[in-house]
Amino acid sequence: MANHFYQDTEPFLAALANEVTVTFNLGNHDMLDVAEADIETLDFKTYALNPSTTLLAFHGWYDYGFSEEMAGADYVAFKNRFWFDRRLKRPLTDPELTKEICQTLEKTLAALSDQTLIVAMHFVPHSIFTLKHPKVKAFNAFLGSPAFHDIFRRYGVKEVVFGHNHKRFSPQTIDGVTYQSRPLGYTKEWQLTRAFIQKNPPTTIRGNWTPNKAYHAIKDLATFKAYQTEHLATELRDAMIIFDIDDERTIP
Known part of the structure; x- marks a missing residue:
């Protein structure tokens, strides 16, 4: 959406909501200048689409699990040199954040076990959607986590929509989970x-x-x-x- 949620994105979403029903989750750029308490408040939102179908929107994060280019401490140094997220002030390490998010995701999916789910998230949930060129493979560390797919598979999620990597993919079904990514x-x-x-x-x-x-x-x-x-x-x-x-x- 934008680098400044309160200044740019929130007014835009408010105007858009006058025309259509709006749901959203935050990506890393959207989190700039957003308080951690607000990031958490806006996370894991559910919307009933009909009596048996629910949209679950959550942000996601990354744990370096899509990359084997370097050791953990080196990823932090690399991130602080080259990646936008060095500007974000998050309270835990990236693996710790992702672990907490995955725990909340499991609890949420368990509570929605009687629903047909459409999951919308920002970050990448499977390695098939990561960067392939050797010059940029190190950045896969910051795309998402393989833990998300494992959770979706175990809880029988059928439809997942995501973005983050700025590339449009045709629908791909993996272990019964259909992934779609059509970012603008x-x-x-x-x-x-x-x-x-x-x-x-x-x-x-x-x-x-x-x-x-x-x-x-x-x-x-x-x-x-x-x-x-x-x-x-x-x-x-x-x-x-x-x-x-x-x-x-x-x-x-």
Whole structure:
């Protein structure tokens, strides 16, 4: 959503709630400047979708379990050098936080055992969705935890929606749990942005070409703004996941 929850996100959600029912959970960027008590208050929210179906929204966190690149203390040093979350003031270590979150998740799922659940979380719940390029594999440490999938599997959760890694995946079912991730992401990551760049390769880039450089070369062009306006609705639809609650099918 935004780096400043109280200043930017909360007013936006309030305005959006005038039009539709709004639920949300916090990602790491959303937690900037948010008191830990508020982070906890906004966590593990349930919403009845019909008498037998409940949406469970929780934040999640990470415990370095998706990476084998270094030792535990080295992850902390790496995080404090390169990762956004060094700016967050959380009360426990990352593994300790994740352990507490997993304990709460188990208690919550046990209490909802008579419900069909749709789980929405921010962080990554399975290693299949982690980063594969050797240059960025160390950052998998901060994506999520394999403990989440183990809990979902044991408690019979069938549908999980997540984000965090800014990559859209087709639905994948693992051990009976169907995972979907269709994040909107930053404008530079949008499909319409990539399509525009492919059709209109920028000629002003100096040095090595990168997607980030390409985006900054075209982002202020009138032609790109017009293209964005034309294709924005399609981009937003592609980032949606729609559930048919009556028969529990997902509409592609």
